Amino acid sequence: xxxxxxxxxxxxxxxxxxxxxxxxxxxxxxxxxxxxxxxxxxxxxxxxxxxxxxxxxxxxxxxxxxxxxxxxxxxxxxxxxxxxxxxxxxxxxxxxxxxxxxxxxxxxxxxxxxx
Numbered sequence: 001x002x003x004x005x006x007x008x009x010x011x012x013x014x015x016x017x018x019x020x021x022x023x024x025x026x027x028x029x030x031x032x033x034x035x036x037x038x039x040x041x042x043x044x045x046x047x048x049x050x051x052x053x054x055x056x057x058x059x060x061x062x063x064x065x066x067x068x069x070x071x072x073x074x075x076x077x078x079x080x081x082x083x084x085x086x087x088x089x090x091x092x093x094x095x096x097x098x099x100x101x102x103x104x105x106x107x108x109x110x111x112x113x114x115x
Contacts (some may be wrong), residue, residue, distance in 0.1 A: 006062055010055040011036070024054055024097045026031040054097065084098075 001009075011021050013031075018032040025032070025047065034040030043051060044065075052059040060067040098103060 007014045008036040014055045
């Protein structure tokens, strides 16, 4: 399977549209379309790493097709979120990812104040 098909498969399994993924990645929808169609170049390494994180797949699998698709429990314990989240957690994560860095900082400040 080509990298283009792996990106599409991971996006679909994550339940995201190309527009949603583009917003989370900070790129245009046409960039996502090119990544998936093979009409353009594959994403650079940094973007591919971000894609793997956003789509909850293993970087190695996304880049090469080798290895497991899902991150291991060891990786999850090192800061990656678990692939199985409640609907509320998924919604919060999607909202957070769509925010600008300034709004993320404001939200984190608010949440820390609630502790």
